[in-house]
Amino acid sequence: MILRAKRFLPYLLLLLTLVLSANKVSAQLLGSAKTTTEEPAKIPEDSLGRRTPQGTVNGFIKAIGEQNYLRASQYFVLSKRSYRKTAERIRIAKTFQQLLDQGGNLSPSSIISNKETGRTDDDLATGVDLVGNISDNKTTIQLYVENQADDSQPAVWLFSAETVEAILSADITGEKTFLDRVLPKALKERKIGNVPIGHWAVVVLMTIVSYLLSRLLIFAIGFVIQKVWKKADTEKGTAIINALSLPVHMYLTVILFVAFTQRMGISIVVRQRFSIIIITIGIVAFLILLWRMTDFVSMYARSRMSRRGRISAISAILFLSRTTKAAIVFIGIIAILGIIGVDVTAGLAALGIGGIALALGAQKTIENFVGSVSLIADQPLRVGDYCRVDDIKGTVESIGMRSTTLRTSARTIVTIPNGQLSASKIENFAHRDRFIFNPIFSFRMETTPDQMRYLLVELRTLLYSHPAVLNSPPVVRFTGITADALKVEITAYIEAVTFEISQEVQEDLLLRMMDIIEASGTSLAYPSQTLYMARDTRLSDEKSAAVSETVKKWKENNELQLPKFDPKRVEELKGSIKYPDDGSYNPSPDGKLNL
Known part of the structure; x- marks a missing residue:
């Protein structure tokens, strides 16, 4: 039995060794896992709240309000000698309070920096903040707080040594505030909120x-x-x-x-x-x-x-x-x-x-609002204007904050978003200062050169004479001979307030031009593509002879107004035509032309 136990003893020792090794390895692994998840040490809070400039000022005010001047002295940068003397520390705090009461100002708490780094947007050195001042009749003391810790330590803001030295050097012997002199003793001794x-x-x-x-x-x-x-x-x-x-x-x-x-x-x-x-x-x-x-x-x-x-x-x-x-x-x-x-x-x-x-x-809404602002600022159109927006023609009825409405000639209402309208091409007919008059006449091929000269002169005379035609020189030109007609193109501008008045003037001009064409002895040509089934009217030989005689006299007297009109003759012709003509209705009571 003993021999059998000795035989198994090495195996038992080996098993025990393996178990102990496993426990050791497990302990090491658990230990290493713990060290990797260990959080960094948290910076302890300062019991006096001096981590920021705001905390320092608030803590100091609270301390002197409770008349705990010993605690108030812990907000100053003091020398080792002053720090050891309790009476000296209390005297500095009381002196500071007295100076502040007499003529000092501290910045409001919300304006003072509440960050450990202090203010970084001022002209002062890093770690220094200005928190107030003390003024009297002699000097002004600037009150600074300064961070006493370096980058490796938590911030501690204290009133700087320069400030403390200025406070100690201030002379307040025998000085009392106005309230200390006039208030009764009872009102000074009884306190509310310290x-x-x-x-x-x-x-x-x-x-x-x-x-x-x-x-x-x-x-x-x-x-x-x-x-x-x-x-x-x-x-x-x-x-x-x-x-x-x-x-x-x-x-x-x-x-x-x-x-x-x-x-x-x-x-x-x-x-x-x-x-x-x-x-x-x-x-x-x-x-x-x-x-x-x-x-x-x-x-x-x-x-x-x-x-x-x-x-x-x-x-x-x-x-x-x-x-x-x-x-x-x-x-x-x-x-x-x-x-x-x-x-x-x-x-x-x-x-x-x-x-x-x-x-x-709200992208579209904002786009329409911006469009309406641009429409109001640039004023490409106004209420009542007749205009064309892309392929839509109509009169503007309203310009809103989101859209603009147009009434078409079919009496329908078209609503256009202002964002789209401001990006469109707008043609405003209401803002025209003049209206173009541009008829093209086609005369019969039988028209003689003298008849053509007569037509050119008389048509120009009409345009120069008419008071509703703009003073800029009108253009009446014999522009070409086609297979079926002689072309005369007229370009002039009618001066009128509205489109309706320009149509009235154009109508009068065309009627007068028809009279001139009739008097010349020729007539307008019919398009060659049209089959005209009628008895042809023979040209008047008498009128043709009369026109030739008139042109002949113009030439003999050097009065043929071709290719240019005599400026003196133009001045004589201006406004010589009566418009409206005799017998026409004229709403103006004084008989003057209303254009």
Whole structure:
């Protein structure tokens, strides 16, 4: 039995060795896995909140408000000698508070940087921020906070050694603030929020005084403006004064309040708490100013467009006014939230993404709005204009923010999106300053040269004489001989206000030209493609002989007005034709031509 046990002993030892080795390897693997997932050590929070410039200023104000000057001294860069002396540390903190109460200012908490790196957009060195100043009749002390840690250590912001040295060198012996001299002892000893009750009472009193005094100043300024500015009593002047009165009143109240509280020696604790309210009032006053100026500009633009008859522009002005007001409200909310300490970065990022999505979804709407703005600005067409857009002809009935409507000659309504309209070719017939008159006459092949000369001269004489034909030299030219006719082309411009009047003038010209053609003894040719089944009228020999005699006299007297008209003769002919002719209806009571 013993021999059998000895035989299995080496196998048992080998099995035990393998089990121990496995446990060791497993422990090593588990240990290595643990080290790879181990998180870096978290930087501990500073118990005094000195990781940022804002935390340092807020912590210091809280400490002196609780009159814990020993804790307040921990926000200063002190020498080792001063740090060891508790009395010295307390004296520095009290001196700093007294200087701030007498004439010091700290930047509002929301304006001071809340980042460990501090402000990087100023002209100061990296790790140094300006957080306020102390002013008296002699000097001005700039208050700096400085990061005392290097890149490998967490940030610790303290009032710099330069600031502490300036505070210690300031002479405040025997100086008391105005409130310390006038307030009764009871109002100074009793406190609310670690601030003497008398200071709170003076703050309320100064608020009322600042409001009433600013109101009096506004009244005086308004009286001076009424005397100096001549347009102050007009509608425009009254609107401007009303738009500026409330914002200026609010600004003056804030300025007077800050000046009074600083000069009287109100505790820096109270003033620092009120700083956010003061900045908020300033922002609200600026927003009210923008709102009222938007109303004024909108009212002025709408009245001006109404006087000019540009009714379509009023809707665009109203839309832009409402959009501007919405932007003012949005910016105001963001600014006020930022002032009271709310982080709006994430909200702005979300709004930016939402705005992009909204813009993509409303792409066509935005395109139509931009198109309507360009139509109103460029004015290629107006309500009542007859125009052609691509292959559509019609009269413009309305120009809206999304589309423009045209009424065609078939009395149908065509609606065109403004985005498409602004990119189309628009031909506006209503803006023509003249109307072309361009008939082409085809005379019979039997027309003699003298008859052609007579026609050219008389047709030009008619155009020069007619008062409705523009003074620019008309063109009457014998342009060619075709297989079936002699071509004469006329080009002139009719001066008329509307298309209907130009049609009336064109009708009169054509009738008079028919008379000239009849008097010449020739006639218009019929197209060779047309089979004219009628007895041919023989040309008048008498009229032909008379025309030849007339042309002969022109030549003998050097009066043939070909190829050019004599300028003196042109001046004689201008306006010599009576239009409308005798017997025609003329709506003008004085008998003058209404073109």
